[in-house]
Amino acid sequence: MLKVSNLTKSFDRVLAVDHIFFHISIGEIFGFLGPNGAGKTTTINMICGLLNPDAGEIELDGQVLTPDRTGLRHKLGVVPQEIALYEELNAYENLRFWGRLYDLSGNALKGRIHELLQLSGLAERARDRVKTYSSGMKRRLNMIAGLLHRPALLLLDEPTVGIDPQGRHNILDSVREIAAQGTTILYTTHYLDEAEALCDRLAIIDHGRILAMGTEGEIKSIVGENAIIRITGDISKEDIEPLTSRFAHLKIESQKERELLLSFSTAERAGDIIEAMYASGLDIENLQIKEPSLDSAFIKLTGRELRD
Amino acid sequence: MWILLKKDLLRLIKQPAGFLFLIAVPIVLSSLMGLIFANSEHGVILPHIALVIEDHDDSLLSGLLKNAFHQEELGEMFDVTEVDKDQGRAYIEQDKAAALLIIPAGFSDSLLALTPTELILVKNPSLDFGPKIVEEMVHILAEAADRIVRIGEEPITTIRNELENNERMTDATMAAIAVMINQLMTKTGSLIFDPPITLNKQSVSENESNNSNKSLFASTLCGIATMCLFFILNGLAVDYFREREHYTMYRILVSPTSSFDYILSKYVYLFFAGLISFLAVWSLAFFVWRIPIPLSQVLPFCLMLVIITSSSVGIISLIYSLVRSRSQAAAIIPALIIVFALLGGAMIPIQALPPFFERLSIFSPIYWGVDGLQKILLDQQGLTMLASHIMILILLSIACPTLSLLLQRRRILR
Numbered sequence: 001m002l003k004v005s006n007l008t009k010s011f012d013r014v015l016a017v018d019h020i021f022f023h024i025s026i027g028e029i030f031g032f033l034g035p036n037g038a039g040k041t042t043t044i045n046m047i048c049g050l051l052n053p054d055a056g057e058i059e060l061d062g063q064v065l066t067p068d069r070t071g072l073r074h075k076l077g078v079v080p081q082e083i084a085l086y087e088e089l090n091a092y093e094n095l096r097f098w099g100r101l102y103d104l105s106g107n108a109l110k111g112r113i114h115e116l117l118q119l120s121g122l123a124e125r126a127r128d129r130v131k132t133y134s135s136g137m138k139r140r141l142n143m144i145a146g147l148l149h150r151p152a153l154l155l156l157d158e159p160t161v162g163i164d165p166q167g168r169h170n171i172l173d174s175v176r177e178i179a180a181q182g183t184t185i186l187y188t189t190h191y192l193d194e195a196e197a198l199c200d201r202l203a204i205i206d207h208g209r210i211l212a213m214g215t216e217g218e219i220k221s222i223v224g225e226n227a228i229i230r231i232t233g234d235i236s237k238e239d240i241e242p243l244t245s246r247f248a249h250l251k252i253e254s255q256k257e258r259e260l261l262l263s264f265s266t267a268e269r270a271g272d273i274i275e276a277m278y279a280s281g282l283d284i285e286n287l288q289i290k291e292p293s294l295d296s297a298f299i300k301l302t303g304r305e306l307r308d
Numbered sequence: 309m310w311i312l313l314k315k316d317l318l319r320l321i322k323q324p325a326g327f328l329f330l331i332a333v334p335i336v337l338s339s340l341m342g343l344i345f346a347n348s349e350h351g352v353i354l355p356h357i358a359l360v361i362e363d364h365d366d367s368l369l370s371g372l373l374k375n376a377f378h379q380e381e382l383g384e385m386f387d388v389t390e391v392d393k394d395q396g397r398a399y400i401e402q403d404k405a406a407a408l409l410i411i412p413a414g415f416s417d418s419l420l421a422l423t424p425t426e427l428i429l430v431k432n433p434s435l436d437f438g439p440k441i442v443e444e445m446v447h448i449l450a451e452a453a454d455r456i457v458r459i460g461e462e463p464i465t466t467i468r469n470e471l472e473n474n475e476r477m478t479d480a481t482m483a484a485i486a487v488m489i490n491q492l493m494t495k496t497g498s499l500i501f502d503p504p505i506t507l508n509k510q511s512v513s514e515n516e517s518n519n520s521n522k523s524l525f526a527s528t529l530c531g532i533a534t535m536c537l538f539f540i541l542n543g544l545a546v547d548y549f550r551e552r553e554h555y556t557m558y559r560i561l562v563s564p565t566s567s568f569d570y571i572l573s574k575y576v577y578l579f580f581a582g583l584i585s586f587l588a589v590w591s592l593a594f595f596v597w598r599i600p601i602p603l604s605q606v607l608p609f610c611l612m613l614v615i616i617t618s619s620s621v622g623i624i625s626l627i628y629s630l631v632r633s634r635s636q637a638a639a640i641i642p643a644l645i646i647v648f649a650l651l652g653g654a655m656i657p658i659q660a661l662p663p664f665f666e667r668l669s670i671f672s673p674i675y676w677g678v679d680g681l682q683k684i685l686l687d688q689q690g691l692t693m694l695a696s697h698i699m700i701l702i703l704l705s706i707a708c709p710t711l712s713l714l715l716q717r718r719r720i721l722r
């Protein structure tokens with residue numbers, strides 16, 4: 001369906017997307033998981049032809065996507081990260097306009113708008129100006145505006161940012177429903193649970209590079225069966241060294257001012273390590289263990305957590 | 309492209325406050341001028357009056373004010389001496405002057421800030437007639453300024469509240485409008501001096517004076533309407549930024565719509581909206597204020613309006629594709645329009661400009677529009693006589709949008 005090879009883009013001095021390769025097969029929900037500034041939106045912008053890549057190629061159904069091949073965009077549905085709607089118009093007028101841009105018209109358009117308004121639960125408010133909507137409602141409208149023309153590939157850029165848990169569930173459910181109808185989806189997020197719950201395969205991206213890619217299980221195994229210990233307090237690397245030499249599978253992953261991330265293989269017993277830590281008189285204020293999960297995989301890969 | 313255009317017009321209709329206000333400014337101003345010109349039918353014979361002016365402000369606006377006393381008819385009536393600070397009273401005491409006009413420091417600042425200002429008039433008690441005339445003169449100026457401020461201020465505040473609530477218009481537009489009103493205030497302020505004097509000189513028959521009033525009105529309106537067109541387009545062109553900030557441009561550009569169509573639709577939108585407002589002002593002038601226009605000139609006049617609008621759209625779009633941000637646009641564009649208007653003879657007659665600037669006026673696009681309109685309306689010139697005006701405006705209508713198109717496309721596709 002979509003094949004991205006060697007895609008690269010830099011802004012001034014930032015290398016936003018750094019030689020990435022991935023492909024998405026038909027019917028798949030592909031997750032793009034990365035923290036703020038990872039390069040997710042930049043990648044999407046290149047796919048939908050808004051940014052010229054510095055290098056690399058994007059193929060959709062075997063055809064190369066370039067900014068001037070606007071015809072190919074009929075196959076793409078884009079839901080931007082930001083709310084992109086005319087606030088002074090109502091939901092119906094917005095959808096009618098966005099639909100017309102994809103050559104929809106007449107009863108076909110009307111029917112589709114109606115259908116999507118029902119799906120998103122906005123039907124009752126369709127004649128109110130978007131300005132008067134809650135942010136959750138705007139999010140939903142923002143999403144269905146990208147679905148009007150039944151795209152073959154839907155690019156969803158963090159569609160759940162800034163809405164309450166119930167609204168998120170609502171959106172995740174709709175995404176599943178859209179996928180069930182046969183739409184291929186590229187879903188970017190910085191929420192792990194969303195990626196875990198939704199995606200068939202996913203890529204972890206940070207600083208413009210794909211660090212790992214595959215199914216959830218595959219990614220965990222790439223990283224190894226490691227758990228993470230996070231400690232805060234007045235502790236330096238040197239303080240830990242006696243411990244790392246004692247436990248062969250204990251490693252320092254990263255260190256910030258007062259925070260240390262350690263990983264250890266499940267070959268060790270967590271209890272032993274912690275006991276040894278306290279025994280050596282370290283000034284530990286807070287200690288946290290994370291069992292092997294996508295979360296710990298992410299920390300292991302990027303040296304940081306998804307949300308700081 | 310028509311889909312995009314229909315959407316923009318729908319948005320305009322759905323939220324008309326901003327647009328109506330933009331149109332209202334020239335309409336209110338031209339109405340005001342119409343009233344002023346219509347009412348100035350009684351006059352007195354004025355003797356030669358010695359007037360001393362102390363300018364503590366020394367700004368462009370105080371300069372304009374002083375200039376008003378020097379201009380043709382007024383110049384004949386007043387014998388103006390400008391003196392250094394605090395020297396004026398001596399003239400009065402020695403009976404060398406009938407009155408002393410003091411322009412206080414900060415005069416132009418507070419005028420521009422829409423706060424009340426004060427001109428100080430010192431009358432010579434030993435003279436009887438002269439000082440009274442000066443007082444009348446200053447009074448007329450003050451009253452007109454006051455009227456404009458009151459008419460202008462109320463809508464500004466109400467509209468501003470309205471707009472803050474619905475975020476339709478921006479500070480840029482507000483700034484543009486405020487500057488425009490203030491500029492026009494000084495403009496009408498200095499104009500007010502003219503009608504009574506014109507009348508005094510020509511108190512032979514009422515009809516005649518009425519006609520000369522009307523032609524003065526018409527020629528002034530040519531300038532004001534053209535300048536206002538630029539401000540209106542500037543207000544509407546903020547849409548370029550609005551679509552970007554609200555990410556609607558993003559969504560349009562990821563659809564099969566090409567960036568070319570998008571930019572083109574904005575031009576057409578600006579053109580239609582600009583033409584509507586331009587026509588509104590002129591309909592008022594012709595049907596309500598009865599500015600005479602021979603039938604044979606109607607078509608050339610309309611044609612002129614169309615090409616003025618299209619060239620203005622091109623120029624405004626080009627400027628918009630050169631500025632980087634909304635705040636830059638708000639800072640630069642109104643100032644640029646005023647410079648164009650000043651040089652183009654929209655605010656004061658070109659003949660009143662210093663010779664150097666007079667020569668520069670051909671570089672102001674406003675000049676070609678204003679001059680063309682005046683020639684059609686007042687000198688009854690045909691289109692063939694205006695070939696150079698038309699060519700230049702058409703050239704601007706083609707070159708500016710093309711250049712702006714290229715620039716904007718480059719910016720959209722990084």
Ligand SMILES: Nc1ncnc2c1ncn2[C@@H]1O[C@H](COP(=O)(O)OP(=O)(O)OP(=O)(O)O)[C@@H](O)[C@H]1O
Pocket residue numbers: 011012014015016034035036037038039040041042043081190
């Ligand atoms: N137009 C631009 N000009 C300059 N730098 C940019 C631009 N767009 C993105 N960047 C930079 O590129 C990097 C990647 O940004 P991008 O928006 O793709 O991240 P993201 O993964 O979408 O993050 P977020 O979760 O915050 O949306 C960032 O460092 C950002 O500062």
Ligand SMILES: [Mg+2]
Pocket residue numbers: 040041042081157158
């Ligand atoms: Mg993003």
